Amino acid sequence: MRLTLTLAAALVAGSALLPQAVQAQERPPAYTxxxxxxxxxxxxAVAVSSGATDAAEFLLGYLCAETVGYAAAYEQNTASLMAMSDMASGMGQMAGQSGTKTGENPFDFSAMFGGLKVDPVTGALVSDPDAEGGFMNGTLKAQASQMSALFGDRPPVFLRVLAGELVLRQRR
Known part of the structure; x- marks a missing residue:
């Protein structure tokens, strides 16, 4: 139970850092x-909707649901992977500090997630077939699925802003 709560807190905290991290790198196809x-x-969307809010919701939730869903998955799964990797790194540092007399780390946390990465198009967590499998890959995939169910597939903020701006332009 504590581990689940810790993981959830780490995932939520990691998602707060995501926009800056994503802006620093090339934008993934899931976003573009x-x-x-x-x-x-x-x-x-504007042509068939009664108002701006209705048009934006129709645009995000129906007309572009698939690609917006991929963007939401990319955002959530990137934050999850980053948070879990940071947590594993921290566990490794803690184990090293309390390790043997020489300060060696008796545990190797670097292999926890193997070749797990986020697909840049679909946002899914995928394993690199050429990388050694991490023993936590299944756990992280299950955790990402639970977080998605908990928080829903709410479109990223930047897409909601863009949808609103586009609807307003079309209505003018």
């Missing part, structure tokens, strides 16, 4: 594909 869909379908 969702943005392209929103731009392409905004006029359709």
């Amino acid at each position: 594909n969702a943005e392209a869909c929103l731009r392409d379908r905004a006029a359709d």
